[in-house]
Amino acid sequence: xxxxxxxxxxxxxxxxxxxxxxxxxxxxxxxPSPVIEQGVPASERPAVSSEAPRPGGYQEEPxxxxxxxxxxxxxxxxxxxLDHAEQQANNGDLxxxxxxxxxxxxxxxxxxxxxxxxxxxxxAEGDAIQAEQLAKKSNALAAGNYALQARNWDLIAEARRTxxxxxxxxxxxxxxxxxxxx
Amino acid sequence: xxxxxxxxRKKSRAKKLQRRSFWLPILAMLAVFLTVYIAYLDFQVxxxxxxxxxxxxxxxxxRPLELYAGLPLTxxxxxxxxxxxxxxxxxxxxxxxxxxxxxxxxxLITRRFVYxxxxxxxxxxxxxxxxxxxxxxxxxxxxxxxSLVRLDPVLVGxxxxxxxxxxxxxxxxxxxxxxxxxxxxVEDHGFYSHHGIAPLSIMRAxxxxxxxxxxxxxxxxxxxxxxxxxxxxSERTLTRKVNEAIxxxxxxxxxxxxxxxxxxxxxxxxxQDGNRSIHGFGLASHFYxxxxxxxxxxxxFALLVGLVKGPSYYNPRTHPDRATRRxxxxxxxxxxxxxxxxxxxxxxxxxxxxxxxxMNKAIDTFPAFLDMVRRQLRRDYREExxxxxxxxxxxxxxxxxxxxxxxxxxxxxxxxxxxxxxxGGTLEGAGVVTTIQGGEVLAVAGSRKPGFSGFxxxxxxxxxxxxxxxxxxxxxxxxxxxxYTLATLLDDGPLTYTAPNRTTWSPNNYDRQFHGMTPLYLxxxxxxxxxxxxxxxxxxxxxxxxxxxxxxxxxxxxxxPSLVLGAVELSPMQVTQMYQTIASGxxxxxxxxxxxxxxxxxxxxxxxxxxxxxAINPDAxxxxxxxxxxxxxxGTGRSLYQVLPSDMDIAGKTGTTDDMRDSWYAGYTxxxxxxxxxxxxxxxxxxxxxxxxxxxxxxxxxxRLGASGSLQSDVEGIEYFRIDPATGLRAExxxxxxxxxxxxxxxxxxxxxxxxKHGLPLQKPVDWFKELFQ
Numbered sequence: 001x002x003x004x005x006x007x008x009x010x011x012x013x014x015x016x017x018x019x020x021x022x023x024x025x026x027x028x029x030x031x032p033s034p035v036i037e038q039g040v041p042a043s044e045r046p047a048v049s050s051e052a053p054r055p056g057g058y059q060e061e062p063x064x065x066x067x068x069x070x071x072x073x074x075x076x077x078x079x080x081x082l083d084h085a086e087q088q089a090n091n092g093d094l095x096x097x098x099x100x101x102x103x104x105x106x107x108x109x110x111x112x113x114x115x116x117x118x119x120x121x122x123x124a125e126g127d128a129i130q131a132e133q134l135a136k137k138s139n140a141l142a143a144g145n146y147a148l149q150a151r152n153w154d155l156i157a158e159a160r161r162t163x164x165x166x167x168x169x170x171x172x173x174x175x176x177x178x179x180x181x182x
Numbered sequence: 183x184x185x186x187x188x189x190x191r192k193k194s195r196a197k198k199l200q201r202r203s204f205w206l207p208i209l210a211m212l213a214v215f216l217t218v219y220i221a222y223l224d225f226q227v228x229x230x231x232x233x234x235x236x237x238x239x240x241x242x243x244x245r246p247l248e249l250y251a252g253l254p255l256t257x258x259x260x261x262x263x264x265x266x267x268x269x270x271x272x273x274x275x276x277x278x279x280x281x282x283x284x285x286x287x288x289x290l291i292t293r294r295f296v297y298x299x300x301x302x303x304x305x306x307x308x309x310x311x312x313x314x315x316x317x318x319x320x321x322x323x324x325x326x327x328x329s330l331v332r333l334d335p336v337l338v339g340x341x342x343x344x345x346x347x348x349x350x351x352x353x354x355x356x357x358x359x360x361x362x363x364x365x366x367x368v369e370d371h372g373f374y375s376h377h378g379i380a381p382l383s384i385m386r387a388x389x390x391x392x393x394x395x396x397x398x399x400x401x402x403x404x405x406x407x408x409x410x411x412x413x414x415x416s417e418r419t420l421t422r423k424v425n426e427a428i429x430x431x432x433x434x435x436x437x438x439x440x441x442x443x444x445x446x447x448x449x450x451x452x453x454q455d456g457n458r459s460i461h462g463f464g465l466a467s468h469f470y471x472x473x474x475x476x477x478x479x480x481x482x483f484a485l486l487v488g489l490v491k492g493p494s495y496y497n498p499r500t501h502p503d504r505a506t507r508r509x510x511x512x513x514x515x516x517x518x519x520x521x522x523x524x525x526x527x528x529x530x531x532x533x534x535x536x537x538x539x540x541m542n543k544a545i546d547t548f549p550a551f552l553d554m555v556r557r558q559l560r561r562d563y564r565e566e567x568x569x570x571x572x573x574x575x576x577x578x579x580x581x582x583x584x585x586x587x588x589x590x591x592x593x594x595x596x597x598x599x600x601x602x603x604x605x606g607g608t609l610e611g612a613g614v615v616t617t618i619q620g621g622e623v624l625a626v627a628g629s630r631k632p633g634f635s636g637f638x639x640x641x642x643x644x645x646x647x648x649x650x651x652x653x654x655x656x657x658x659x660x661x662x663x664x665x666y667t668l669a670t671l672l673d674d675g676p677l678t679y680t681a682p683n684r685t686t687w688s689p690n691n692y693d694r695q696f697h698g699m700t701p702l703y704l705x706x707x708x709x710x711x712x713x714x715x716x717x718x719x720x721x722x723x724x725x726x727x728x729x730x731x732x733x734x735x736x737x738x739x740x741x742x743p744s745l746v747l748g749a750v751e752l753s754p755m756q757v758t759q760m761y762q763t764i765a766s767g768x769x770x771x772x773x774x775x776x777x778x779x780x781x782x783x784x785x786x787x788x789x790x791x792x793x794x795x796x797a798i799n800p801d802a803x804x805x806x807x808x809x810x811x812x813x814x815x816x817g818t819g820r821s822l823y824q825v826l827p828s829d830m831d832i833a834g835k836t837g838t839t840d841d842m843r844d845s846w847y848a849g850y851t852x853x854x855x856x857x858x859x860x861x862x863x864x865x866x867x868x869x870x871x872x873x874x875x876x877x878x879x880x881x882x883x884x885x886r887l888g889a890s891g892s893l894q895s896d897v898e899g900i901e902y903f904r905i906d907p908a909t910g911l912r913a914e915x916x917x918x919x920x921x922x923x924x925x926x927x928x929x930x931x932x933x934x935x936x937x938x939k940h941g942l943p944l945q946k947p948v949d950w951f952k953e954l955f956q
Contacts, residue, residue, distance in 0.1 A: 077250035080329035095789070099299040099778075102620075102792050107248065109619035109853070110895050118792070133794050137769050140800045143896035 078108045085117065094125050112142035119155055128159040135159070150179040220428065227432045230412060231445070238349055238572030238782055239342040242555060243335035244579040245622075245777070246297070249309055250330045253316045254890045257286045259582055260309065264290065266336045266581060268472040268538075278304045279477045286311045289322065293474070295334040298576055298778035298786050302332045314888065336581050339552045341569045342458065350464030351572070351782070352475060354444040360521065361463065361475065361483040362443070367519035368487055368512050370404040373443070378405045378434035379427050405430040407490075408446045452486065453493045460493075470498065472538045480522060481530035484512040485537075498537045505535060549635035550612075550628030551579050554755075554775045557641070562779075562788055572782030577775055578622035583615050583887060587625045587856075588632040590882035595630050595860065598878070602869055609868060611879060612639030613858040614758040614773075618850060620792055621762050621771030626755075637863075640754045645859060648748035649709045649818075649872065650757055650837030650846045651730075653764055653806050655718045655746045656706050658729045660802040662721075663929035668703040668805055669910040674713035679743055687743055689715040692838065692871070701907045703809040703923065707817030709836060711747055718746030732797045734759035734770050748837060757848055758857040765833070765850040767895065768803035769794045801899040801926045807833045808924050811893065818873050819849070822881050830884070831893040836872025843867055845875030849884075852891030856880055900924045906935030914938040 081104035088097040101118040108114065119134035135152040142148045157172035247263050249255075261283065269281040269290060281290035287310045294304040306322040319328045342348060354362075366373050372380050380403050402410070409429045433442060453460035453469055460469050466486055467475040478486075488508035489496050498505035513527040522530075555577055559568050567573070595609045615625040628638035637643070659666040674697040679687045689711045691697070697710055705713040718726055723741045730739060735756055739745060752760075755773065763770040771794050779788045810833035813819045818836045826832070834849025845860040845868060858876040862868050868875065902924050906917040911931050913920035916939030934940075 075250060075252045076327065077248070077252070077330040096299060098791065099789065103248075103299070105792065106617070106620060106622075107250070107253075109617065110891070130791075130793060133769075133796055136796045137794045140767050140769065140796075140897065141895050143898045149898075 075108060078104050078111065078114070081107070082114070082117070085121075089121060089124075094121050097121050098125070110141050112138040112140075112145065112148055115141065116148060116152055116155070119152070123155060123159055123162070126162075128162040132156050132159040146179045146182045150176045153179065220432075223425065223429055224432050224436075227409075227429050228436060231433070231437060231441075237570030238351060239340040240559075240568055240571070240573040240575055241337060242339040242341065242552060242575045242577060244338045244577060244581045245624075246295075246302075246335040247333045248330060249307075249316060249319050249328075249333065251316055251318055251327070254314055254888065255311060255316050256314050257283075257288075257311050260288060260311065262582065262585075263333065263336070264288075267293075267334060270473070270477075275306070277477060279473060292331060293334045295332075296780075296784050297332070298780055298789065302334075305331055307331055335576065338547055338577070338579055338581065341552075341556065341573075348455075348458050348460060348465055349448060349462045350468060351448055352444075352462065352464040354440055354447065357447055357463065357475060358478070358483065360480050360516075361478075361487065362447075363519070363521040364480075364483050364487045364512060364516050365447075365490070366404070367521055368515050369407070369490060370402075371519065373404050374439055376403055376405075376434075378430035378432075379403060402426075403430065404446050405433055405442055408442060408449055409433060411449045411451060412445070450490055451493060452489050453497065470537050479530070479533075480516075480526060481509065481513070481533045482536060484516065484530065485509040485535060488512045498535045502535055502537075509535070547633065548579065548581075548584055548626070549633060550638050550640055551577070551584065551623070551626040551775065553628065553635070553638045554623065554626055554641060558774075558776050558790075559779070573787070574780040574782070574784075576777045576779070578617075578624060578777060579775070580615075580624040583854075584625040584627075586886040587613065587615055587627050587883055590886060591627050591858070591879050592630045592632065594879045594882050598860075598870065598875060604869075608862060609860060609870075610639060610863050611858065611860045611876075612643060612754050613856060613876075613879070614640050614754050615854060615856040615883070616758060616762060616773055618762065618765045618853060618855050619769075619771070621766075621773045622777075623773050623775045624854065626775075639859070642753060643859070644751040644753050645844045645861060646748060646839040647750060647752050647757060647846060648837035648839040648844060649711075649714075650835055650848050651746070651748040651750065652706060652709065652714050653810065653835060654729045654733060654760070655714055655721070655726050656702065656809065657733075657764070657798060657802055657806050658721045658726045659702070659717055660805045660926075661729075661799050663801075663926040666702060666717075667925055667929050667931070668701065668809060668923045669905045669907075669925075669931060670702045671699040671910045672702050672705045672710075672713040672717055674698055674700050674705065674710045674716075677712050677716055679715070679719060681743070687715075689744075689747060701905075701910050703805075703812055704817070704907065706806075706809040706835075707812035707815075709813070709818045715743065715746055719743060729798065730760070732770070733763045734772070734797070748839065754857050754859045757846070757859075758855065761848045761850065761855055761857060763797050764803050764806055765855050766794075766803075767807075767897070768796060768798040768800040770797040771795075800897055804894060804897045804900055805924060805926070807894055810834055814849070819847075819877060821873060821877065822849075825881050825885055830889050832884075832889075833893055834877075834880070836877055838871040838873075841867040842869050842871060845870040845877075846872050847876035847880045849877075849880050850893070851884065851889035852893050853889060854884075854887065856883060858883075899927050901927050901930065903930045905931070906937055909935045911935035912938055914940050 081100050085097045085100035085104070088100060098118060098121045101114055101121065104114050105111070105118070115134055115138035119131045119138060122134060123131035135155045139149050139152045142152070153172050153176035157169040157176065160169040160172060264281050269279055272280045272282055275282055275289055275291045278291045278293040281288060287308060289308050292302075292305045292307065295302045305328065307328055308320045308322055310317045319331055320326060321328050340348065370380070371386070372382065406426050409426050448462040448464065450463070451459060451461055452463065452466040455469060460466055463486055464475055466489070467473060467478060470486070471478060471482055485498060485505060488505065488511065491508070495501070496505045496508045510531050513522070513530050516522045517524050517527045555575060556568065559575070563573070591611045591613065595611050596606065598604075599606055599608055609630070611627065611630045613627050614623060616623050626640045628634065628640045629636065660668075674691070676696055677689060681687065691711050692709065696712060697708070700708075700710060700713055702717075705717070723743060723745060726746055727739045727741060735752065739750060742749065759770075759773055762773060771792065774790050776790045778786060778790065781787050811831065813836075814822050814832040814834050819832070819834050822832055822834070830851060832849055832851055834847060837844065837846030837848070843861055843865055846858070848855075848857045850856070858879045860868065860870060860875040860879065902922050904913045904915070904917075904920045905911070905923045906913040906920055908919070911933050913935050917935055917937035
């Protein structure tokens, strides 16, 4: 059995949740901008629940085109839930924070920030395997958002270290560094 | 009997001098017997009271509806939800559970409700809807926006113990005082002063009955009535009367009045619903008025109190006149006892009974879904705990989706039977609807007959899947971008495969034609069997099986070549799991019907957290979804758009088996996935293909449900290139039939098609941008 540094994980998770950034200096906590942006420049913000539609060329109705009006703004409900989850995590109630994040994911299931936070809560709870999977899920939804991807790789590295997978952690670190230089 | 023995004891004392030697042992034995007997009764009384008093059925709730600006929701859907929650339409809501509607604006006061993640307070809100979405949710008092309001969840069923007792437990402090006062006034005026039995009140009851010339009052105290309900059978013997009296005294000796009263409120028998008996005021309130006790008015309290005397004789549904007389009598007693004023009573008397139409909640509304819930619960709980511990089970069921699914299925099968000259009832159908990213099961149809609780086809009907399996073959290929892309030309020419044991296999296409060299995405979109068989043999049957396991098919699969064309039996639920993994971009989430389970006291017992597993390459999943979108637009699923709006983005696959025994359709939009199976229970031919059967059910369902959200998110590893489908090469700005196809970065073809042209202005993308920003 490898000793699990719970306190360290908890600190990290709280840090991620509170500051919203485990690897950059920008913070989002209590800044005037919406909580959800968490230090990620608006230009890099992922198109939440929206898709950059593709030009199509097949007949009149190309499959790539999505003409549904994509919500450009974060639903206020999601912002409120994220805020609530943050408070719950700050108070050390990680199970409650996870439930709140799951509730937010039901509303905005393609929002990579929500999946990232759920990953950090799971890591803090000691579930390193789910933490890694959830961070990967966040990454799969975070195309173009290199800052968030880097944070997810950082979290994956930590999760792997927790499980005693040093080389896996190292390769995750490499992924992170590659993203930071972009 | 015990009293008779007591008397016997006195007599024996009188004769003790003469017959001492004879009576003493008998006396001692009697004393011992009496002591033991009373101790036994005492034990029973305390056991019942201190231990678990009632077995409480588990309550199963649908998902709560969350109201927030931006939620796709029609006014009628909201109306339907509020109706099933028994919100009362009023002109101006004042209490929780009341609503007023002015076209697309609802004013409602929500009910307080305790969820697994905390309490949702009652809120006075206004909800405005327009164009199929919630425009605003505001607090009525402050006029400020409410970011998120959760309604109470619809109760969709209960799991009863075998003896079918049902209850909604209430705490004394939550019972409205007028009800308690009315009960004491009518049933046991001296409740707070007697010691369990009250000889005076027996006399008073006798007098009242003589005065009224009918039996209007019983002489038993509430304590005696409780004992009768609680411990004893309904036999009318002296022994029982004596036991009742002793136990009533013991109960009063051990417990406070309020504890006894609370037990009474929850125990008293107040009605019958089929084989389900209605115990306690909490359940009776729901049973007769479809509302919690806290929302009833004084005339309704009086009616319930009146029922104590004879729930079937005074049944307001079958004997409204008797029930009205009884209610009015209770109101009179309440005036006599100073509980209400004469004015209040006359106002209450002027009201109708207000009893809801006969309902039969004992029959669960959605048996196929509840069956799935029960199976998931059995993994974690014992059967007796499921039915008796009062578990509160919060499920993922979306009643709106479930109703629409049931309607679509039954209606469409009826139409199909008429159009294909089949006798009514020939066809059966089943299916599952889920969310995509969270894997939450929204609806389950186990039969075309809603409410049918027999064979659950969604879970238990293992049927050949046919072409529905094909995406697994293409996925296996596309996970090797160095060999396969959407533009790779596949050979759909005649094929004969000779197995190692020298048997041969020559698959045919559905249209009995061969289509020559076909780009991979169109081979899947058009469901070409021969091209798929060749592809499957090229990538290998075992890797295809591995992909199926990755997608969530747990059962062992035989490595026959015909597997790649769907010669394998799966249930609709298994097919749903497989497509969930593809639809969510390669992340498998085990399908869940339960979100959380709470104990009767609200303590969280178990949560069923959202879990994901990166199961297949997200880039390959993206490519398969793209091909399945082509299937809807130009392939086997194109009849979808005869009805559905062209802006609804759908990825899906039809499936048809030999002799048209099974008709399948698995399809997903941005937010929901649904799998439908149609066929016959006797496994004979239904004459329906995937697109002429199951697809039409799916289409009807999504015509009702609509769709929101985008089907595909951007994926980092994907790039789009314009391709000439005839050659599978780069079209650039040329080629009339050129298509934009996604490629895993670096896998795109480098060579130009003969029709390719460079350097022309990018016409299409400009148009496309215009369209986007209009």
